[in-house]
Amino acid sequence: MRHLAVTSLVGGLLLACGWFCLWVIATYFTLDPELAVFLFPFALRLGVLLHCPKRFWPAVYGTEWLLLFALAPLVGASVWQIAMLSSVMSVPVMWGAHRHYIGSQLHRLSVMGAVIALTSLLNMAVAMGIPLIHDALGLVPVPPQDTLGFATTLSHGLMVLLVSVTGGLMIVPSCYLVWSYLFQQTWIPLTVDLVSRPVTLRVRHVLLYVALLIASIVLQLGLPQELRRFAPFCLAIPIVLLAFRYGWQGALLGTLFNSIALIAGRSSGSDLAITDLLLSLTAQSLTGILLGMGIQRQRELNQQLRLQLSRNHSLSRQLITAEESVRRDIARELHDEIGQNITAIRTQASIIKRVDTPPVGINCANMIETLSLNIYDTTKGLLTRLRPKTLDDMGVEAAIDQLIRDLECEQHGIATSVTWQCVALRPESLSDTLSVTLYRLCQEAVNNVVKYAQASTLQISFVLEKERVELEIRDNGKGFAVAALMATSSSGFGLRGMQERVEALGGKITIKSRTQPPVQGTHIHIQLPVM
DSSP states (O other): HHHHHHHHHHHHHHHOOOOOHHHHHHHHSSSOOHHHHHHHHHHHHHHHHSSGGGGGHHHHHHHHHHHHHHHHHHHHHHHHHHHHHHHHHHHHHHHHHHHHHSSHHHHHHHHHHHHHHHHHHHHHHHHHHHHHHHHHTTTTTTTSTTTTTTHHHHHHHHHHHHHHHHHHHHHHHHHHHHHHHHHHHHHOOOHHHHSSSOOOOOOOHHHHHHHHHHHHHHHHHHHHHHGGGGGGHHTTTHHHHHHHTTTTTHHHHHHHHHHHOOOHOOOOHHHHHHHHHHHHOOOOOOHHHHHHHHHHHHHHHHHHHHHHHHHHHHHHHHHHHHEEEEEEEEHHHHHIIIIIHHHHHHHHHHHHHHOOHHHHHHHHHHHHHHHHHHHHHHHHHHHHHHHHHHHHHHHHHHHOOOOOOOOTTTTTTTTTEEEEEEEEEOGGGHEEEEEEEEHHHHHHHHHHHHIOOOOSSEEEEEEEEEEEEEEEEEOOOOOOOOOHHHOOOTTHHHHHHHHHHHHHHEEEEEEEEEEESSEEEEEEEEEEEEE
């Protein structure tokens, strides 16, 4: 509680300083104390509320209300009423927005846009409503309510809307940048190694910022009077350049530069000039941010594409390596096992030819039979490794049932069940690649259960849908540490092989395992697209 009070007090003082300074700058820019409140100070409150916990909201709103109360003699009672009511009515809007302000950068920017739009409309409604209520009740008219009646009130309300949108587009994303830099970046501890590194200042970037700022101010102040109306449109060029170079953050930085240039060149107090400048800033901010977001999204997609291509190249290399490894193993098996057995058969056969003793002939014949059986078993094993014959003869469903019998799950005390849920497909309609992949995945998973899990139950379920196939494998074994096993090159090869095989086909695999009773066991969930 003490920490909350101290933080709220210090934060409130800093917010009060920033709020008042922005109000002074906005007053100089708009030459209107009421519009100045809606331009930058209210936008600062929106940005702070979105990025701070709700327990600090009383300090934020309390600071703003105290400042509005203190400024009441300067801005007038009616302006104070409008600003205070707008601030109070923004609480439910911010409460709902704060709940949805999570997720990706694009989602956060969308929530910012919705908040700016809603609060701007709310400010306009309050600015129009109070004068109309005063007029309806026959009270003393308050500015901007005068003899022109509703037309002037509507014009003033639209000006409040424009001011609120402009300030929100400039200040709220700036608060997000500061918050992201302070709380979302990974900070490196200040160690001896870090201190010993020289600080590299990006002089090019700093010079570019300074040159653009100076060019904006010179353009704003140096143009002839008849061309000065077009200066805000010329100032869009730095925004486009920064957007192409740094994304939407650069566009926002360019907008802030232009606002400084526009405030520095502000000399006329007419409503037309203010409207032109606010429209220019709003258009520049929207154009720059949207353009920057599009460029940043394109860069992210390109980066993902490069990563995927690199991963595909890596998978291709691993597949080639695996293929060569299988060929090498087969060649070794053929050379060591079958070659030696054939040599032994030839030797025994020559002995039979040279010896007439019946017992010797019988023994040689038995040896030849045994060696022949060894050759048959070895060849059958090699063919199974290359491709299970049951897949071609009986299909994937019968091949997996045969796999369960070949791995002797029942003899190891593992009660195994295999279920097929055919929603839109039949097992026999699956492609050859998908059938082989499902078989290999089951082969690796069941083999691990038999060898290492010490399980008593094993459940294998298939769901065949129109666009994807789901495979779930559950056991109640002793479990294992998934991350540690995947990181170990020797023991985790089977799991990594399953993962790479699934991802090579564009699927997803999730492996969960628990090692602590009473809930133990492993759950593997695989999704594969139908091809």
